[in-house]
Amino acid sequence: MEYKKNTLANGLDLIGEVNKSAKSAAVGFFVKTGSRDETEQINGVSHFLEHMVFKGTEKLSAIEVNEAFDRTGAQFNAFTSEEVTVFYAAVLPEYLLEVTKLWIDLMRPILRGEDFTIEKNVIKEEIAMYKDLPSFDVMDRCRSLHFEAHPCGKSVLGSVESIDGLTAEQMKDYFVTRYAPNNMVLACAGNFDWDQICSLVEAPCSRWQKQPVHRKLEHFGGSKKKQRLEKPNLQCEHLCLMSAGVSAQDPKRFSAFLLATIIGDNVGSRFYWELVDKALAETAVMQFGAMDGTGLLFSYIRCSSENTPKVLDTVTGIFDSLYKDGITKDELTKAKNKILSALVIKNELPMGRLVDLGFNWIYLKQYRTVEDDISDVRTVTVDDVNSLITQLKPGDFTQFSIGPAKSA
Amino acid sequence: MEYKKNTLANGLDLIGEVNKSAKSAAVGFFVKTGSRDETEQINGVSHFLEHMVFKGTEKLSAIEVNEAFDRTGAQFNAFTSEEVTVFYAAVLPEYLLEVTKLWIDLMRPILRGEDFTIEKNVIKEEIAMYKDLPSFDVMDRCRSLHFEAHPCGKSVLGSVESIDGLTAEQMKDYFVTRYAPNNMVLACAGNFDWDQICSLVEAPCSRWQKQPVHRKLEHFGGSKKKQRLEKPNLQCEHLCLMSAGVSAQDPKRFSAFLLATIIGDNVGSRFYWELVDKALAETAVMQFGAMDGTGLLFSYIRCSSENTPKVLDTVTGIFDSLYKDGITKDELTKAKNKILSALVIKNELPMGRLVDLGFNWIYLKQYRTVEDDISDVRTVTVDDVNSLITQLKPGDFTQFSIGPAKSA
Numbered sequence: 001m002e003y004k005k006n007t008l009a010n011g012l013d014l015i016g017e018v019n020k021s022a023k024s025a026a027v028g029f030f031v032k033t034g035s036r037d038e039t040e041q042i043n044g045v046s047h048f049l050e051h052m053v054f055k056g057t058e059k060l061s062a063i064e065v066n067e068a069f070d071r072t073g074a075q076f077n078a079f080t081s082e083e084v085t086v087f088y089a090a091v092l093p094e095y096l097l098e099v100t101k102l103w104i105d106l107m108r109p110i111l112r113g114e115d116f117t118i119e120k121n122v123i124k125e126e127i128a129m130y131k132d133l134p135s136f137d138v139m140d141r142c143r144s145l146h147f148e149a150h151p152c153g154k155s156v157l158g159s160v161e162s163i164d165g166l167t168a169e170q171m172k173d174y175f176v177t178r179y180a181p182n183n184m185v186l187a188c189a190g191n192f193d194w195d196q197i198c199s200l201v202e203a204p205c206s207r208w209q210k211q212p213v214h215r216k217l218e219h220f221g222g223s224k225k226k227q228r229l230e231k232p233n234l235q236c237e238h239l240c241l242m243s244a245g246v247s248a249q250d251p252k253r254f255s256a257f258l259l260a261t262i263i264g265d266n267v268g269s270r271f272y273w274e275l276v277d278k279a280l281a282e283t284a285v286m287q288f289g290a291m292d293g294t295g296l297l298f299s300y301i302r303c304s305s306e307n308t309p310k311v312l313d314t315v316t317g318i319f320d321s322l323y324k325d326g327i328t329k330d331e332l333t334k335a336k337n338k339i340l341s342a343l344v345i346k347n348e349l350p351m352g353r354l355v356d357l358g359f360n361w362i363y364l365k366q367y368r369t370v371e372d373d374i375s376d377v378r379t380v381t382v383d384d385v386n387s388l389i390t391q392l393k394p395g396d397f398t399q400f401s402i403g404p405a406k407s408a
Numbered sequence: 409m410e411y412k413k414n415t416l417a418n419g420l421d422l423i424g425e426v427n428k429s430a431k432s433a434a435v436g437f438f439v440k441t442g443s444r445d446e447t448e449q450i451n452g453v454s455h456f457l458e459h460m461v462f463k464g465t466e467k468l469s470a471i472e473v474n475e476a477f478d479r480t481g482a483q484f485n486a487f488t489s490e491e492v493t494v495f496y497a498a499v500l501p502e503y504l505l506e507v508t509k510l511w512i513d514l515m516r517p518i519l520r521g522e523d524f525t526i527e528k529n530v531i532k533e534e535i536a537m538y539k540d541l542p543s544f545d546v547m548d549r550c551r552s553l554h555f556e557a558h559p560c561g562k563s564v565l566g567s568v569e570s571i572d573g574l575t576a577e578q579m580k581d582y583f584v585t586r587y588a589p590n591n592m593v594l595a596c597a598g599n600f601d602w603d604q605i606c607s608l609v610e611a612p613c614s615r616w617q618k619q620p621v622h623r624k625l626e627h628f629g630g631s632k633k634k635q636r637l638e639k640p641n642l643q644c645e646h647l648c649l650m651s652a653g654v655s656a657q658d659p660k661r662f663s664a665f666l667l668a669t670i671i672g673d674n675v676g677s678r679f680y681w682e683l684v685d686k687a688l689a690e691t692a693v694m695q696f697g698a699m700d701g702t703g704l705l706f707s708y709i710r711c712s713s714e715n716t717p718k719v720l721d722t723v724t725g726i727f728d729s730l731y732k733d734g735i736t737k738d739e740l741t742k743a744k745n746k747i748l749s750a751l752v753i754k755n756e757l758p759m760g761r762l763v764d765l766g767f768n769w770i771y772l773k774q775y776r777t778v779e780d781d782i783s784d785v786r787t788v789t790v791d792d793v794n795s796l797i798t799q800l801k802p803g804d805f806t807q808f809s810i811g812p813a814k815s816a
Contacts, residue, residue, distance in 0.1 A: 021429055023756045024749075062685065066676045073745030075753060092749050118687045125690035128643035129710055134540055233641055235536035268474045277470065279526045282533035302537055337481030341432075341500050345483060348431045349757050 003367050004194045010210040011182025014201055015361055017189050017353060025096040025190035026350040027197075028088030029103055030358035033178035035158075036082045036151040036292075037215055042166055044158015045174050047080040048123050052171070053087065054078075055115040057105050062115070065106065072099045075351070082143075082152055083292050084362055090351040093191040097200055100188070104204050107179060116168045124164075127157050134231065134238040134402045135300065142240035142298070142400035145227055150220040152294060180211035187358040190350025217293030219247070226399040230406070236282070237305045237403035241315070243394045245288050245295030248363040253290045254376045255384045256297070256392075260288035261335040262327050262385070263318065263394070264299055268334065270318045271299070280307050280314060292363060297394050305403050319395025326386035339377055343370060411775050412602040418618040419590025422609055423769055425597050425761060433504040433598035434758040435605075436496030437511055438766035441586035443566075444490045444559040444700075445623055450574055452566015453582050455488040456531050460579070461495065462486075463523040465513050470523070473514065480507045483759070490551075490560055491700050492770055498759040501599040505608055508596070512612050515587060524576045532572075535565050542639065542646040542810045543708065550648035550706070550808035553635055558628040560702060588619035595766040598758025625701030627655070634807040638814070644690070645713045645811035649723070651802045653696050653703030656771040661698045662784045663792045664705070664800075668696035669743040670735050670793070671726065671802070672707055676742065678726045679707070688715050688722060700771060705802050713811050727803025734794035747785055751778060 004016040034046050056062045069076055069089075076089035076099070087106070089099045130136050140155050147153030158166075177183075186205075188197055221244045246252045264271040264286020271284040281303035289296040303311050346352040347370045360368045412424040442454050464470045477484055477497075484497035484507070495514070497507045538544050548563050555561030566574075585591075594613075596605055629652045654660045672679040672694020679692040689711035697704040711719050754760040755778045768776045 024753050063681075066680075067742070070676045070742035071745065073742075073747075073749035075750060090749075090753050092752060095749075121687040122684075122690060125644065125687075125710075125712060128712070129690055131643045132542055231641055233639055235539045236533065268478045272474075273471075276530075279529040279533075282530060282537055302533075304533060304536070334475070334478035334481075337479065339481075341481035341498075341503075342483060344500060345432050345498050345757070345759070349753070351753070 001369070005367065006198055008181065008202070008206050010206060010208055012205050012208065013185040013361065014198065015185060015187050015357060015367065016192070016194050016197065017357055018192060018194055019190055019350065022190040022350050024090055024350050025093045025188065025192040026088060026090040026354040027096060027100045027103065027186070027188045028086055028354050028358055029107055029184055029186055030362050031085040031179055031184045032083070032215070032362050033085055033183065034081050034083040035154040035156045037178060038154060041162065042170050042174060043154050043162040044123065044156070045166060045171055046085055046178070047156050047158065048119065048163065048166065049171055049175060050078050050080045050085050051119050051122065052111055052115065053106050053109045055112065055119070056110055057108060058110050060105060065102070068102050069099070074099050080156055082154070082156060084359070086358065088351070088354060096188070096192045097196060100197060100200060104201065107184070108208070111168065111172055111175065113168050116171065120163060123157070124160055127160055127163070130157060134234060135302070138238040138240045138400055138402045139298070139300065141229065141402075142242050142398060145225050145400050146222045146242040146398035147220060148223050150218065151216060152220070152291065177211050177213050180213050181205060181208040182210050183213045185358060185361045187354055187361065189353040189357055215292065219294045222398050224396060224398050228401045228403065230404065231402055232405050234402065234404045237303055237308045237401055239301040239303070239308070239311070239399065239401045241299040241301070241397040241399050243297050243397040244392055245290065245297045246388070246392070247293050247295050248290035249293070250295070252384070252388055253295070255380050255388045256288045256290070256295065257339060258332060258335045258377070258380055259327075259385050259388055260286045260297055261338060262331045263322070265335070265338065274314050274318055275301065275311060280311050290363070297392065308401070308403070316395065322389050323395065326389065327382060329382055332380070332382055332385060336377055336380070340374055343373055343377070409777070413775065414606055416589065416610070416614050418614060418616055420613050420616065421593040421769065422606065423593060423595050423765060423775065424600070424602050424605065425765055426600060426602055427598055427758065430598040430758050432498050432758050433501050433596065433600040434496060434498040434762040435504060435508045435511065435594070435596045436494055436762050436766055437515055437592055437594055438770050439493040439587055439592045440491070440623070440770050441493055441591065442489050442491040443562040443564045445586060446562060449570065450578050450582060451562050451570040452531065452564075453574060453579055454493055454586070455564050455566070456527065456571065456574065457579055457583060458486050458488045458493050459527050459530065460519055460523065461514050461517045463520065463527070464518055465516060466518050468513060473510070476510050477507070482507050488564055490562065490564060492767070494766065496759070496762060504596070504600045505604060508605060508608060512609065515592070516616070519576065519580055519583065521576050524579065528571060531565070532568055535568055535571070538565060542642060543710070546646040546648045546808055546810045547706070547708065549637065550650050550806060553633050553808050554630045554650040554806035555628060556631050558626065559624060560628070560699065585619050585621050588621050589613065589616040590618050591621045593766060593769045595762055595769065597761040597765055623700065627702045630806050632804060632806050636809045636811065638812070639810055640813050642810065642812045645711055645716050645809055647709040647711070647716070647719070647807065647809045649707040649709070649805040649807050651705050651805040652800055653698065653705045654796070654800070655701050655703050656698035657701070658703070660792070660796055661703070663788050663796045664696045664698070664703065665747060666740060666743045666785070666788055667735075667793050667796055668694045668705055669746060670739045671730070673743070673746065682722050682726055683709070683719060688719050698771070705800065716809070716811070724803065730797050731803065734797065735790060737790055740788070740790055740793060744785055744788070748782055751781055751785070
């Protein structure tokens with residue numbers, strides 16, 4: 001495993017971790033932009049822009065882009081979150097240069113007016129589709145209820161209204177600042193030649209213009225409000241609970257991962273034994289979301305409507321007992337074993353490694369080996385987790401539920 | 409890469425592929441049983457039984473089972489399909505023996521009456537939950553419409569009625585026959601010691617009783633019926649199309665994979681260019697499902713209700729043009745590149761390799777290297793795919809749709 005780094009004069013960072021024994025290679029652009037960087041008026045533009053990137057460049061039509069990916073047989077995709085837009089591909093080693101060249105081209109998309117108009121409909125269909133998924137919809141609505149006016153409350157997809165109102169000009173302006181080289185990183189992992197990547201990148205990416213680019217960072221503890229939405233033909237109740245977590249920069253993030261695993265891993269956690277194993281809920285999980293300057297603990301629970309009051313009582317009981325007695329040593333050991341094996345297995349594949357490389361760079365501007373993470377997980381103590389419980393008060397949550405009409 | 413095989417006197421096959429350079433190891437029991445092996449009366453028993461396996465053995469309580477998994481930090485799970493029930497785990501190499509020992513114990517579950525009663529509710533909640541997911545529900549209903557009385561039309565989850573009516577006695581009877589050693593295979597992949605696995609398995613598994621066990625195999629071309637279900641609060645139309653495919657044993661299965669990729673891969677396919685790129689549909693994909701003695705080509709399309717007639721016309725146009733002109737050489741080359749890179753990347757991880765090892769054994773009783781599959785994909789010709797189109801007539805499909813009320 002060899003770590004490599006290079007920075008162009010315009011601020012674009014190139015990072016790589018070479019593993020000559022891998023059978024594949026992965027490459028990706030990580031752009032530090034997402035719905036939290038949008039105003040209300042252009043909400044959804046980051047995700048819409050991610051779609052537009054595939055529509056072509058000055059030299060390449062959308063068909064040619066697609067054909068270029070097809071030639072390499074790449075497993076490729078992109079995703080947009082509240083904070084990051086990522087474009088990635090995993091390929092056989094002999095295709096890495098070709099697919100990297102393609103991503104470089106695509107990072108300067110032409111953003112044609114006709115494509116913008118057609119793609120608006122695709123985005124609106126995607127918004128409609130997610131409204132049909134209560135497990136997704138409840139998280140999105142809870143996030144907005146929790147963060148209120150804080151930038152992290154904005155929906156990644158935007159609303160039909162904001163998408164309808166968006167102009168191609170607004171998207172172009174957003175693009176110029178947010179896709180500036182000093183707001184991006186190109187990462188590679190797996191079996192590849194670093195020098196070849198550097199020479200490929202140098203000329204085209206050096207032409208990209210550095211820009212002044214900022215993100216507002218502010219921690220927010222959450223509104224702690226409760227709301228419920230009725231949807232007549234649903235069969236069960238979907239609940240989302242959100243409370244404050246620590247940030248992606250906070251050294252306590254490893255304790256927070258362990259805490260969420262102890263409370264709400266999909267098996268063997270407190271939620272599992274009290275809710276799922278007792279058949280009160282069909283699913284009950286908690287995750288920790290480390291974010292830029294802030295963070296979330298969020299839970300998703302699905303149960304029958306008649307069980308909901310009992311489920312919420314049980315959840316309160318779980319948090320009360322954590323406040324009173326904390327976690328046990330045995331719980332911590334098991335949570336560590338789970339997180340450590342997941343870490344190693346995920347990072348065994350170049351594509352998994354790429355994501356960790358890129359995210360560590362976006363949030364920390366730091367290269368961390370898998371061993372660094374392993375060691376930080378190992379050193380967390382019972383006291384560390386217990387003092388985090390006292391600090392975060394996870395029982396003090398915002399709650400959104402979607403379920404059938406009460407009369408049903 | 410070293411292939412290993414051993415068969416116990418009672419017919420239990422042990423297979424393994426050792427890769428000493430892997431950082432993890434994976435192990436799994438593949439049981440050749442699923443909803444197609446059930447009668448109407450006990451529909452859902454295979455999936456219910458998969459849940460019951462985790463409830464413990466004569467010596468282990470459910471809590472002890474869970475704790476045993478937690479100690480190893482395993483990434484473990486199980487799934488049930490129409491044809492196979494699979495229990496698997498991926499771990500760091502030092503935990504493989506421990507987790508294998510645990511699976512061996514669990515393959516002889518105690519099936520306690522109290523657990524059976526509690527778990528019934530969990531299963532019914534799971535049935536309710538999937539009813540809230542139109543993308544899942546439409547596939548399930550289409551499969552049943554397509555296969556009619558053929559065993560493959562049975563829902564994996566069963567119905568609330570069949571689950572309510574199921575007795576613990578019926579489950580035990582089903583278990584004895586279907587989990588017979590001669591109807592299962594234990595597979596290992598990644599970094600492990602084959603001799604240690606063999607000595608671990610020998611004593612406990614040799615006590616399992618061989619049983620006469622059968623599966624009815626019959627190809628079925630499908631009903632070709634059309635049905636629509638209205639759900640008032642849906643935002644969009646969910647369509648499922650199913651037509652006959654070739655079986656998992658048919659050498660033409662590689663041509664069928666290529667055909668489904670050409671027609672309906674999520675990017676760059678005919679569906680993609682005609683439906684998704686033109687913003688007629690939000691999603692339009694086709695997959696090939698190789699099954700025991702039969703097979704399916706199935707498509708899932710999501711679009712707005714007003715676009716549905718145009719979407720169906722376009723689909724008809726795509727199939728007509730395939731009947732008339734067949735596929736192009738260029739389409740075949742691209743589909744091969746995609747399938748080949750997906751194959752290599754999936755099999756790079758022990759967990760991915762395990763699934764292919766196990767399925768090849770269940771369906772073919774054959775060990776196949778990744779290279780065998782690569783070579784079979786490479787040798788498919790344009791004529792092979794075109795004659796498969798003539799044989800299968802994919803435009804002749806069963807259709808199920810779920811969407812909002814027409815008046816909306």
